[in-house]
Amino acid sequence: MLQNPIWDFFVKIEQDASKAECTTCGKNYSLGSDKPKLQTVAGLKSHLAKQNKDVNAEYQKRAAERIKENATKKLKLDKSVAVSEPKLGQPSLLQFKE
Ligand SMILES: [Zn+2]
Numbered sequence: 001m002l003q004n005p006i007w008d009f010f011v012k013i014e015q016d017a018s019k020a021e022c023t024t025c026g027k028n029y030s031l032g033s034d035k036p037k038l039q040t041v042a043g044l045k046s047h048l049a050k051q052n053k054d055v056n057a058e059y060q061k062r063a064a065e066r067i068k069e070n071a072t073k074k075l076k077l078d079k080s081v082a083v084s085e086p087k088l089g090q091p092s093l094l095q096f097k098e
Contacts, residue, residue, distance in 0.1 A: 004041060004063075005059055005062035005063050005066055006041045006044050006045060006048075006059060006063075008059070008062060009022065009023055009024065009044075009048060009052075009055055009058075009059055010022055010023060010029070010041075010044050011023060013028060016028075016034070017031075017034035018030060018031055018032070018033055018034035018039075019031060020041075020044060022044070022047060022048075022051075022052070024051075024052045024055050025051065025052065027047075029043050029044050029047050030043055031043070031044075045059075
């Protein structure tokens, strides 16, 4: 899975796993928990939306691109499966004509 593009704009704080630092303004924002499963980036997103408009625009762009990348990758994967299938099958019937 590709990383959330929000992490292009925040860094995790080693001393306090429940917080992340905004690389634009240097302030710390809560992830809601120090346990990865319970963490949320909602606070980070709303900080970008409210405080760093230019950065937020860049984040939105990257998030949209990443969704597109994911979709393209999935498509390529489906195609490669379809292309390799005939090789695994029986010899073509054409070989037995005549
Ligand atoms: Zn900030």
